Amino acid sequence: MEKEIVKVGMLGMGTVGGGVAELLKRNSRQIEEKTETEFSLVKILVRDPSKQRSVDLEDYILTSDPDDIIEDPSISVVIEVIGGIEPAREYISRALQNGKYVITANKDLMATHGEELLKVARENKRNIFYEGSVGGGIPIIRPLRHSLVADQVKRIVGIVNGTTNYILTKMVEDDISFEEALSRARELGFAEADPSNDIEGLDASYKLIIMSGLAFGCNIDPSQVYVEGIGAVTREDIAYAREIGYVIKLVAIGEMLPEGLALRVHPTLVSAEHPLASVSNEFNAIFVEGDAVGEVMFYGRGAGALPTASAVLADMAEALRCIRRQAVNGFIEIAKKEIPLLSINRLNSRFYLRFLADDRPGVFAALANAFGDEDVSLDMVIQKRRVNSTAEIVLVTHMVEEDAFNRALEKVVSLPAIRPNPSKFRLLG
Amino acid sequence: MEKEIVKVGMLGMGTVGGGVAELLKRNSRQIEEKTETEFSLVKILVRDPSKQRSVDLEDYILTSDPDDIIEDPSISVVIEVIGGIEPAREYISRALQNGKYVITANKDLMATHGEELLKVARENKRNIFYEGSVGGGIPIIRPLRHSLVADQVKRIVGIVNGTTNYILTKMVEDDISFEEALSRARELGFAEADPSNDIEGLDASYKLIIMSGLAFGCNIDPSQVYVEGIGAVTREDIAYAREIGYVIKLVAIGEMLPEGLALRVHPTLVSAEHPLASVSNEFNAIFVEGDAVGEVMFYGRGAGALPTASAVLADMAEALRCIRRQAVNGFIEIAKKEIPLLSINRLNSRFYLRFLADDRPGVFAALANAFGDEDVSLDMVIQKRRVNSTAEIVLVTHMVEEDAFNRALEKVVSLPAIRPNPSKFRLLG
Numbered sequence: 001m002e003k004e005i006v007k008v009g010m011l012g013m014g015t016v017g018g019g020v021a022e023l024l025k026r027n028s029r030q031i032e033e034k035t036e037t038e039f040s041l042v043k044i045l046v047r048d049p050s051k052q053r054s055v056d057l058e059d060y061i062l063t064s065d066p067d068d069i070i071e072d073p074s075i076s077v078v079i080e081v082i083g084g085i086e087p088a089r090e091y092i093s094r095a096l097q098n099g100k101y102v103i104t105a106n107k108d109l110m111a112t113h114g115e116e117l118l119k120v121a122r123e124n125k126r127n128i129f130y131e132g133s134v135g136g137g138i139p140i141i142r143p144l145r146h147s148l149v150a151d152q153v154k155r156i157v158g159i160v161n162g163t164t165n166y167i168l169t170k171m172v173e174d175d176i177s178f179e180e181a182l183s184r185a186r187e188l189g190f191a192e193a194d195p196s197n198d199i200e201g202l203d204a205s206y207k208l209i210i211m212s213g214l215a216f217g218c219n220i221d222p223s224q225v226y227v228e229g230i231g232a233v234t235r236e237d238i239a240y241a242r243e244i245g246y247v248i249k250l251v252a253i254g255e256m257l258p259e260g261l262a263l264r265v266h267p268t269l270v271s272a273e274h275p276l277a278s279v280s281n282e283f284n285a286i287f288v289e290g291d292a293v294g295e296v297m298f299y300g301r302g303a304g305a306l307p308t309a310s311a312v313l314a315d316m317a318e319a320l321r322c323i324r325r326q327a328v329n330g331f332i333e334i335a336k337k338e339i340p341l342l343s344i345n346r347l348n349s350r351f352y353l354r355f356l357a358d359d360r361p362g363v364f365a366a367l368a369n370a371f372g373d374e375d376v377s378l379d380m381v382i383q384k385r386r387v388n389s390t391a392e393i394v395l396v397t398h399m400v401e402e403d404a405f406n407r408a409l410e411k412v413v414s415l416p417a418i419r420p421n422p423s424k425f426r427l428l429g
Numbered sequence: 430m431e432k433e434i435v436k437v438g439m440l441g442m443g444t445v446g447g448g449v450a451e452l453l454k455r456n457s458r459q460i461e462e463k464t465e466t467e468f469s470l471v472k473i474l475v476r477d478p479s480k481q482r483s484v485d486l487e488d489y490i491l492t493s494d495p496d497d498i499i500e501d502p503s504i505s506v507v508i509e510v511i512g513g514i515e516p517a518r519e520y521i522s523r524a525l526q527n528g529k530y531v532i533t534a535n536k537d538l539m540a541t542h543g544e545e546l547l548k549v550a551r552e553n554k555r556n557i558f559y560e561g562s563v564g565g566g567i568p569i570i571r572p573l574r575h576s577l578v579a580d581q582v583k584r585i586v587g588i589v590n591g592t593t594n595y596i597l598t599k600m601v602e603d604d605i606s607f608e609e610a611l612s613r614a615r616e617l618g619f620a621e622a623d624p625s626n627d628i629e630g631l632d633a634s635y636k637l638i639i640m641s642g643l644a645f646g647c648n649i650d651p652s653q654v655y656v657e658g659i660g661a662v663t664r665e666d667i668a669y670a671r672e673i674g675y676v677i678k679l680v681a682i683g684e685m686l687p688e689g690l691a692l693r694v695h696p697t698l699v700s701a702e703h704p705l706a707s708v709s710n711e712f713n714a715i716f717v718e719g720d721a722v723g724e725v726m727f728y729g730r731g732a733g734a735l736p737t738a739s740a741v742l743a744d745m746a747e748a749l750r751c752i753r754r755q756a757v758n759g760f761i762e763i764a765k766k767e768i769p770l771l772s773i774n775r776l777n778s779r780f781y782l783r784f785l786a787d788d789r790p791g792v793f794a795a796l797a798n799a800f801g802d803e804d805v806s807l808d809m810v811i812q813k814r815r816v817n818s819t820a821e822i823v824l825v826t827h828m829v830e831e832d833a834f835n836r837a838l839e840k841v842v843s844l845p846a847i848r849p850n851p852s853k854f855r856l857l858g
Contacts, residue, residue: 313579
């Protein structure tokens with residue numbers, strides 16, 4: 001074992017930072033044994049070094065000046081757990097330029113500036129590790145980087161946001177509304193004070209971008225990803241979905257189609273038989289389809305202080321091994337190709353549609369014509385009578401291009417007998 | 430990119446070897462891009478170089494002399510897909526001594542001689558990679574080696590044998606006997622001509638030993654692992670299990686208990702709610718519980734030519750990166766501790782017991798006494814009347830030590846009213 005102790009600095013001391021400090025207290029010795037490298041977390045960047053904390057930090061130097069870490073030449077590894085884009089981006093970039101290995105769990109940053117930071121890492125013969133940015137402690141980045149190297153990934157389908165999965169699970173289990181489920185999630189700490197990034201699907205889209213970058217070897221413009229949140233999912237839709245053998249989940253899908261790459265996040269009807277259907281509460285799961293490996297799935301707790309700290313420290317261990325083995329820049333990702341994404345309008349899906357209609361003769365014929373005119377063929381029709389001579393109609397289509405479906409839908413809602421604001425969701429194909 | 434082409438030799442050309450050759454034809458370029466290393470499979474050891482084959486091998490030199498590969502100093506990486514202990518052990522050992530990186534999917538060998546071969550690798554500053562030895566293409570060895578470094582693994586629970594899982598799934602779905610399900614598995618290629626290693630649990634125990642070695646950092650004597658196959662599982666037991674909300678699976682369990690390490694493979698009643706319960710047919714899944722990450726599960730096709738080739742070539746890519754980065758011996762495992770295993774007699778389980786009894790007064794009182802004397806408390810009792818005044822009784826116990834349960838069982842079967850040969854299975858706790 002080399003005698004020199006590798007020094008580590010950490011930027012930030014929030015939830016994940018607290019988890020890292022706690023886990024280091026518990027399992028430092030084991031990490032040293034497994035990496036055959038002695039290390040020490042020496043400095044932590046905090047806003048207020050004098051603040052009382054629940055985690056015992058007396059072993060560490062607390063500083064409010066980032067340069068104390070970024071510009072300290074004795075520090076070889078920097079863990080970034082501040083979150084957000086700036087100043088995290090700048091700190092990481094400078095740390096890499098100063099020859100440090102960087103570990104981050106920052107999905108916003110890696111999804112929007114990942115390629116830029118990896119380029120800085122390559123230029124400086126260092127590396128940036130970000131296992132914790134997707135799926136908390138679930139190993140998914142490392143398998144995509146190292147395990148599926150010989151596979152052409154065809155598809156990634158993931159439940160990657162714990163907040164929305166918790167809400168949708170409670171809506172199903174307890175037959176409650178979106179609002180009630182959200183307030184329960186808040187009470188239990190599964191939703192943040194402002195949960196809009198989760199609810200609107202943005203968080204899931206960031207994780208999809210990071211995974212797709214690795215799986216498909218491409219650099220993705222976040223603004224090109226189709227993102228639809230779960231705010232429009234109702235108890236009625238959940239009940240109908242169940243009636244026809246489906247569960248509604250917020251699903252992130254990345255697919256390499258013959259025409260190009262398609263990335264989308266939206267509420268999705270998943271067949272009850274599919275392994276993703278039984279992923280409940282705050283759990284995450286990522287389904288990867290490769291041309292050789294077939295289908296593999298990774299499942300676990302997608303967030304939380306200790307699970308994410310587990311991923312962060314596994315990354316730190318990899319950095320320690322790089323340093324110990326003098327593997328110049330570790331296993332770094334090659335530069336990614338720019339691939340334009342397919343527009344959602346060109347993608348094919350099966351659609352679920354629910355709407356109210358006047359219960360009078362001729363409505364079904366008019367519906368049939370509207371769909372028939374656009375070659376949208378129907379797989380399933382359920383009609384139930386409601387009060388006041390209003391019928392509730394649920395349709396499921398066969399595979400159809402989004403554009404064609406939308407044209408048919410426009411015709412349908414323009415029919416005088418059809419009430420406005422239908423529920424529309426896609427099925428997992 | 431370095432100009433030198435890394436030369437690879439392969440020992441064996443069976444099912445997995447054919448998968449490797451096929452996948453190389455398809456995805457070699459991608460592996461070269463991702464590793465930034467040019468490589469070439471140059472020589473393959475076969476029994477009969479003149480034999481006609483379904484895979485096109487004209488790009489390769491076929492040889493029947495292992496030394497053409499093992500002693501060829503221009504070859505840096507050796508892939509072993511012969512299987513079995515000898516001569517694979519000797520070939521691998523010599524290849525490592527000659528400074529080559531070794532990739533193997535050989536579970537029998539890694540379970541019984543893994544530590545010996547890893548020692549040879551360490552001594553020669555090389556490495557042996559064996560992702561394909563457990564779970565086919567499912568990434569599990571690399572996550573255990575690299576991703577859960579900061580976790581103390583508490584438990585591994587896996588369905589790691591596709592043949593037995595296929596048989597048990599068919600017995601449930603089609604309500605057929607073990608023999609019928611086995612013969613179907615044979616027809617579909619999910620069972621070998623001699624399936625005894627699968628049926629008797631030995632194959633699963635090898636995979637458990639390999640995973641436990643990594644997860645618990647110990648070297649395990651295979652003869653100390655408790656192994657029980659699925660031959661005694663009947664349709665009746667499957668039906669009763671379903672009635673009480675369970676599915677019977679062949680489960681491999683490794684646990685670090687306060688008293689020591691326990692490893693066992695046996696048919697197990699798994700609650701229908703547990704993620705492992707929905708792992709069907711030839712699929713495998715491995716559930717790992719860590720002190721930080723919580724529960725993570727890895728799921729996929731546990732065998733087959735291409736899935737296993739996917740793992741083998743991911744390992745080869747890691748070897749290529751080690752060579753390219755001149756990372757002296759790659760990421761090698763540290764020497765493992767010798768840990769004696771706990772005997773099954775000392776382990777606690779919940780038990781399921783089914784037997785026939787004369788339907789006459791006093792039987793239940795006698796039963797209750799037999800269990801009560803050994804402090805075995807019952808969680809559930811089902812009694813159904815059968816023909817000829819015979820009752821069928823199914824019991825589920827609370828947690829109890831194996832020894833105590835067996836003593837109670839002895840008393841039970843010695844009762845004159847109780848018929849011999851009860852069915853006895855454990856529940857997943």
